[in-house]
Amino acid sequence: MSATVFFAPMRSQMKRSMVTRTGSLLGRAGLAGAVAENDLVAVKLHFGETGNTGFVHPIYIREIVKRIRAANGKPFLTDANTLYRGERANAVDHLACAIHNGFSYATVEAPLVIADGLDGRDAVEVPVGGRHFQSVRIGAAAVHADAMVVVTHVKGHEAAGFGGALKNVGMGLGCRSAKQRMHADFRPEVTAETCTACGRCVKWCPVSAISIGPDRVAEVDYAICYGCGECVAACPYGAIATQWKTDANALQEKIVEHAAGVLTGKEGKVVYLSFVTAVSPDCDCWSFSDAPIVPDIGVLASTDIVAIEQAAYDLVVQAVGLPGSLGEGMGAGSDKFSAITGVDGTRAIAYAEEMGLGTRTYELVTVD
Numbered sequence: 441m442s443a444t445v446f447f448a449p450m451r452s453q454m455k456r457s458m459v460t461r462t463g464s465l466l467g468r469a470g471l472a473g474a475v476a477e478n479d480l481v482a483v484k485l486h487f488g489e490t491g492n493t494g495f496v497h498p499i500y501i502r503e504i505v506k507r508i509r510a511a512n513g514k515p516f517l518t519d520a521n522t523l524y525r526g527e528r529a530n531a532v533d534h535l536a537c538a539i540h541n542g543f544s545y546a547t548v549e550a551p552l553v554i555a556d557g558l559d560g561r562d563a564v565e566v567p568v569g570g571r572h573f574q575s576v577r578i579g580a581a582a583v584h585a586d587a588m589v590v591v592t593h594v595k596g597h598e599a600a601g602f603g604g605a606l607k608n609v610g611m612g613l614g615c616r617s618a619k620q621r622m623h624a625d626f627r628p629e630v631t632a633e634t635c636t637a638c639g640r641c642v643k644w645c646p647v648s649a650i651s652i653g654p655d656r657v658a659e660v661d662y663a664i665c666y667g668c669g670e671c672v673a674a675c676p677y678g679a680i681a682t683q684w685k686t687d688a689n690a691l692q693e694k695i696v697e698h699a700a701g702v703l704t705g706k707e708g709k710v711v712y713l714s715f716v717t718a719v720s721p722d723c724d725c726w727s728f729s730d731a732p733i734v735p736d737i738g739v740l741a742s743t744d745i746v747a748i749e750q751a752a753y754d755l756v757v758q759a760v761g762l763p764g765s766l767g768e769g770m771g772a773g774s775d776k777f778s779a780i781t782g783v784d785g786t787r788a789i790a791y792a793e794e795m796g797l798g799t800r801t802y803e804l805v806t807v808d
């Protein structure tokens with residue numbers, strides 16, 4: 441059985457605003473059926489780090505909020521705190537960062553709630569019976585919400601290979617200790633011949649696990665490193681490689697098990713929107729956004745997280761890589777995320793299907 445994924449390409453034959461079309465997509469995907477009167481509706485998004493420009497702009501979020509209210513729901517914007525050092529590691533900094541990036545009641549007309557509370561400890565244990573975890577810890581506000589609209593900016597990811605809806609939900613809404621458990625299989629390794637001892641990774645590492653050794657090469661203290669993967673993307677010379685204590689699929693499977701925890705009890709209550717625009721090679725957790733690897737493609741909507749994830753991945757594969765970006769020279773049909781990150785990010789999609797979260801078989805319905 442296939443799922444329907446609605447697709448609004450960037451090109452509008454009818455010359456309609458993409459903001460309005462995004463709202464229409466929500467309707468086509470079934471928002472009215474997902475939201476009952478007075479439902480508390482979590483709008484899961486990424487508020488972006490300061491300096492990052494890849495996250496979905498507040499003008500879209502305001503439209504989404506408007507549509508949820510029209511369906512008689514009570515929307516609030518949410519995300520959980522990060523594990524790494526940055527501007528979203530606790531609720532106070534997180535909210536300040538969100539407001540700096542343009543997300544406030546005045547702009548989006550909905551309150552902001554950090555899902556796992558002030559310091560990341562406001563979480564609920566949800567049974568999932570997965571390969572890695574019997575239960576997962578999810579930000580309480582996400583668990584207690586009646587319905588959810590998941591707004592995803594599609595991009596690459598240095599450790600997971602691909603950053604789509606599954607990662608947005610699973611990694612995004614896991615509480616801080618859950619994020620630690622998801623990352624535990626990752627091990628960075630420095631190539632001595634390539635390292636210039638510039639020190640960027642030393643400054644970036646959230647737990648000060650890296651130092652410059654006496655031979656002028658970065659050294660990782662594995663007793664301290666918790667495997668966040670940030671140093672791999674931090675190194676401007678590609679001197680830190682991804683190694684896995686088990687295999688490269690473990691992180692993706694763990695993310696999916698957390699996504700399953702978020703979605704437990706919300707059957708028929710979640711609508712997904714994925715923006716295949718400004719498709720950067722790296723996560724939006726960075727304080728910059730690298731050049732998009734493909735042209736802006738459009739926005740997808742579905743009630744099936746697996747189908748929308750597969751469709752987003754396929755659309756980027758089918759696009760031609762942009763000159764001047766890390767996608768340069770990659771033609772239609774090449775798997776750009778795998779080539780750029782060195783990680784095959786499709787394991788998450790397959791495992792999500794295995795866990796019964798949806799289907800990889802989809803019908804793409806183009807709408808204007």
Ligand code: SF4
Pocket residue numbers: 628644645646647648649650660664665666667668669670671672
């Ligand atoms: S993966 Fe890299 S940045 Fe993350 S904790 Fe380990 S050494 Fe530090």
Ligand code: SF4
Pocket residue numbers: 630634635636637638639640641642657658674675676677678679680
């Ligand atoms: S960022 Fe890269 S080149 Fe610079 S010290 Fe770290 S590993 Fe070496």
